[in-house]
Amino acid sequence: MTTTTPPATPTGKAAAATADWLDQRTGIGVAVKGLARKLFPEHWSFMLGEIALYSFITLLLSGVFLTMFFVPSADEVTYNGPWSALQGTSMSAAFASTLKLSFEVRGGLLMRQVHHWAALIFLAAIVTHMMRVFFTGAFRKPREINWVIGFVLLTLGLAAGFSGYSLPDDVLSGNGLRITDGLIRGIPIIGTYMSYFVFGGEFPGTALIPRLFTVHVLLVPGAILALVGLHLALVFLHKHTQFPGSGRTNNNVVGYPLFPVYTAKAGGFFFIVFGVIALMGAAMQINPVWNYGPYDPAPVSAGAQPDWYMLFLEGSLRLTPGQLEVVLGNFTVPLNVLIPGLVIPLLLLGPLAVYPFLEAYATGDKREHHLLDRPRNAPFRTAFGISILSAFFVLVLGGSNDLLATHFHLSLNDITWTLRFAFFLVPPIVFAVTRRVCLALQRKDRELVLHGHESGRIVRFASGEYVEVHTPLDEDERWIRVQHEPIRPVQIAPGEDSRGVRRKGYKSDLRRQRVSRLFFETRVEPVTPAEYAAAQEHLAVTAGHGDGAREQIGAGTGPERISHS
Amino acid sequence: MKSLAARRHDRRAPIVLLALALVLTGALYAVLAAPSRADAAPVTTQADAQAGEKLFQANCATCHGMGAVGTSVAPSLVGVGAAAVDFQVGTGRMPLTMSGPQAQVKPVQFTPDQISQLAAYVAGLGPGPEIPTADMVDPSKGDPATGMAIFRTNCAMCHNAVGAGGSLTQGKFAPNLWQTTPTHLYEAMLTGPQSMPVFNDANITPQEKRDVIAFISQQGGTQPGGLDLGSLGPVSEGLWAWVVGLGLLIGAAVWIGAKSS
Numbered sequence: 001m002t003t004t005t006p007p008a009t010p011t012g013k014a015a016a017a018t019a020d021w022l023d024q025r026t027g028i029g030v031a032v033k034g035l036a037r038k039l040f041p042e043h044w045s046f047m048l049g050e051i052a053l054y055s056f057i058t059l060l061l062s063g064v065f066l067t068m069f070f071v072p073s074a075d076e077v078t079y080n081g082p083w084s085a086l087q088g089t090s091m092s093a094a095f096a097s098t099l100k101l102s103f104e105v106r107g108g109l110l111m112r113q114v115h116h117w118a119a120l121i122f123l124a125a126i127v128t129h130m131m132r133v134f135f136t137g138a139f140r141k142p143r144e145i146n147w148v149i150g151f152v153l154l155t156l157g158l159a160a161g162f163s164g165y166s167l168p169d170d171v172l173s174g175n176g177l178r179i180t181d182g183l184i185r186g187i188p189i190i191g192t193y194m195s196y197f198v199f200g201g202e203f204p205g206t207a208l209i210p211r212l213f214t215v216h217v218l219l220v221p222g223a224i225l226a227l228v229g230l231h232l233a234l235v236f237l238h239k240h241t242q243f244p245g246s247g248r249t250n251n252n253v254v255g256y257p258l259f260p261v262y263t264a265k266a267g268g269f270f271f272i273v274f275g276v277i278a279l280m281g282a283a284m285q286i287n288p289v290w291n292y293g294p295y296d297p298a299p300v301s302a303g304a305q306p307d308w309y310m311l312f313l314e315g316s317l318r319l320t321p322g323q324l325e326v327v328l329g330n331f332t333v334p335l336n337v338l339i340p341g342l343v344i345p346l347l348l349l350g351p352l353a354v355y356p357f358l359e360a361y362a363t364g365d366k367r368e369h370h371l372l373d374r375p376r377n378a379p380f381r382t383a384f385g386i387s388i389l390s391a392f393f394v395l396v397l398g399g400s401n402d403l404l405a406t407h408f409h410l411s412l413n414d415i416t417w418t419l420r421f422a423f424f425l426v427p428p429i430v431f432a433v434t435r436r437v438c439l440a441l442q443r444k445d446r447e448l449v450l451h452g453h454e455s456g457r458i459v460r461f462a463s464g465e466y467v468e469v470h471t472p473l474d475e476d477e478r479w480i481r482v483q484h485e486p487i488r489p490v491q492i493a494p495g496e497d498s499r500g501v502r503r504k505g506y507k508s509d510l511r512r513q514r515v516s517r518l519f520f521e522t523r524v525e526p527v528t529p530a531e532y533a534a535a536q537e538h539l540a541v542t543a544g545h546g547d548g549a550r551e552q553i554g555a556g557t558g559p560e561r562i563s564h565s
Numbered sequence: 566m567k568s569l570a571a572r573r574h575d576r577r578a579p580i581v582l583l584a585l586a587l588v589l590t591g592a593l594y595a596v597l598a599a600p601s602r603a604d605a606a607p608v609t610t611q612a613d614a615q616a617g618e619k620l621f622q623a624n625c626a627t628c629h630g631m632g633a634v635g636t637s638v639a640p641s642l643v644g645v646g647a648a649a650v651d652f653q654v655g656t657g658r659m660p661l662t663m664s665g666p667q668a669q670v671k672p673v674q675f676t677p678d679q680i681s682q683l684a685a686y687v688a689g690l691g692p693g694p695e696i697p698t699a700d701m702v703d704p705s706k707g708d709p710a711t712g713m714a715i716f717r718t719n720c721a722m723c724h725n726a727v728g729a730g731g732s733l734t735q736g737k738f739a740p741n742l743w744q745t746t747p748t749h750l751y752e753a754m755l756t757g758p759q760s761m762p763v764f765n766d767a768n769i770t771p772q773e774k775r776d777v778i779a780f781i782s783q784q785g786g787t788q789p790g791g792l793d794l795g796s797l798g799p800v801s802e803g804l805w806a807w808v809v810g811l812g813l814l815i816g817a818a819v820w821i822g823a824k825s826s
Contacts, residue, residue: 302731
């Protein structure tokens with residue numbers, strides 16, 4: 001391979017010779033050339049996924065360290081170490097080795113805390129990244145599969161987090177496992193067998209910790225690694241989406257090359273992510289297992305909660321009234337466990353998983369989309385996403401109800417009852433409000449395009465009339481506000497032809513139209529070139545003309561096109 | 566020079582100033598509002614009991630009745646013992662600020678002498694638990710490991726694993742124990758104030774009570790691993806992961822994104 005700049009220095013020569021040696025044996029030059037020139041658009045929100053990736057790398061690095069010292073075994077040992085409050089206590093080898101990692105292994109506590117903080121940030125970054133992708137419509141064709149892969153990565157992340165949280169065998173993690181055991185037993189008919197199958201006998205048993213260890217260090221990280229590879233490969237294949245702007249279309253990518261710009265930025269960002277996590281691990285205590293003590297099925301301490309990403313499940317369990325338990329003859333059907341533990345998560349997460357397909361069904365759009373939506377330009381989607389998030393938020397509050405009670409001096413019972421109602425009332429209210437806000441912002445955009453910015457400059461005409469001068473938008477500002485296509489409900493062919501013969505497939509078309517109307521019936525359309533030209537004409541007429549000014553003001557309150565077809 | 570002049574009005578300056586002002590306010594508050602606390606001396610005489618009766622009639626009898634026999638709004642104090650009085654009055658819970666789900670801690674209303682006089686009076690009404698001696702509550706003589714085991718099975722479900730406090734029903738709560746004196750901890754176990762159950766000497770022996778005190782005395786201070794975030798468990802950890810972790814990282818992403826390429 002020939003280099004563009006001739007190597008002048010000895011180091012340059014050595015580098016070129018090494019690269020040449022490698023290229024002659026692997027032909028890697030072609031790949032490097034292609035990758036180095038790959039363009040990526042620039043926006044801070046495109047780096048949210050990188051946070052997830054880098055915190056995952058941090059998890060792998062710190063996790064390898066932890067496996068060197070952790071003993072995944074339920075064998076009973078007596079503690080004899082530096083922590084006086086557990087001196088002489090009998091505990092599992094897993095818990096004892098976690099204490100040893102924390103107090104005796106050099107750097108062990110730092111690594112444990114780095115690993116745990118990285119896990120919390122990994123999932124927080126995934127959620128934030130998903131929000132970015134969702135609200136900008138980056139999941140549209142051709143990226144639906146990548147959205148589903150991302151969703152699977154989220155669930156794998158939850159599995160990784162939960163299995164890791166349960167490994168140290170402290171009271172808190174054991175409480176979490178007991179709830180899991182309850183959920184498994186709640187499944188009708190096969191529940192008890194499933195529980196014995198998972199735990200290798202009666203809960204908690206001695207089989208679970210080694211099993212969880214395999215799941216946590218081998219199965220789940222392996223699956224995550226493979227899917228991350230696929231996820232990134234698809235990003236390369238599809239090319240990255242970009243925000244609308246001057247010169248950006250569905251057929252190009254406006255940005256900077258991977259080398260040197262993004263190799264420097266992304267490489268630097270890895271060290272920032274690692275640095276922030278290391279700083280948190282060094283300065284902020286997380287999961288102090290020595291406070292909780294070794295697991296024993298009897299004690300549950302106040303403030304027993306799972307890590308934040310499982311808090312919605314804890315919340316749905318806490319909020320569900322116990323009266324839902326039904327006894328049929330000799331069988332107990334624990335709906336008070338099944339509904340919050342299985343039905344509600346499915347209801348909240350299921351629509352997110354299939355949303356790209358749902359929206360494609362409603363638009364009937366088969367084209368590729370590489371330009372992102374501004375969230376306001378997709379009011380239904382934005383409102384839908386925010387209302388799902390609000391439901392999760394209510395459940396998270398429900399999961400923290402005891403801390404809300406102590407920290408805000410409220411009654412625990414009042415919080416629980418309020419949140420029970422809020423779970424049903426808040427999402428629809430949030431949906432309606434968000435949709436209204438989106439429509440209002442779109443109207444504001446129309447207003448700006450047609451009449452320009454308010455300048456604050458008041459002019460008095462010779463006739464004595466006052467008007468405020470509006471300054472027109474520049475081309476870039478205007479383009480962002482008018483570039484998007486209006487999405488209207490799908491139009492379908494009539495059910496019968498001219499001779500009264502019924503058309504095949506009319507009913508499914510009708511169903512699609514009904515869904516489509518739900519999505520796109522209420523909308524504000526962008527300013528059309530004709531409307532813009534008309535507005536410009538008014539401006540031209542009013543320039544310097546007292547009589548025309550009234551017309552200009554009249555145009556400002558002119559009718560908007562809100563279609564209710 | 567020009568860049569120096571431009572930096573003089575940095576737009577981050579107000580945030581830095583605000584942060585400094587908050588730190589200063591916090592420091593001043595901590596200095597000025599430092600709580601003062603004194604332990605009760607448990608040696609009493611007949612004269613103390615008479616002085617205590619006068620104090621009782623002036624401050625407590627409105628609710629508890631003239632002979633401390635109780636009324637419709639407050640329980641009888643016959644037989645509650647000196648320990649209950651020393652705890653309730655000595656922590657500022659009594660006299661009650663207002664009726665509510667549970668008596669709130671407030672600045673102590675009486676001097677240590679007056680508290681022991683009140684305790685002597687109530688102790689004379691009927692036999693009840695006595696104020697423990699300094700030796701009985703000495704944390705250095707207890708075994709924190711036994712204390713932690715007892716605490717985990719008997720106390721942690723309300724008071725949190727390390728005594729950071731927790732909530733109960735209808736606005737009641739189990740308070741944080743880190744600032745409570747060893748004597749008051751012992752008295753609370755012995756008398757079961759508010760919603761707390763009584764842990765009598767048959768239930769948790771005096772030696773075990775001292776072990777519990779030894780365990781609690783280790784909590785609330787410097788913890789291994791850095792800031793303890795309130796020792797509240799995963800909820801506060803999650804909150805800080807979002808606020809500090811993701812806050813800093815998104816800030817960094819915006820910064821890198823804004824850096825000209």
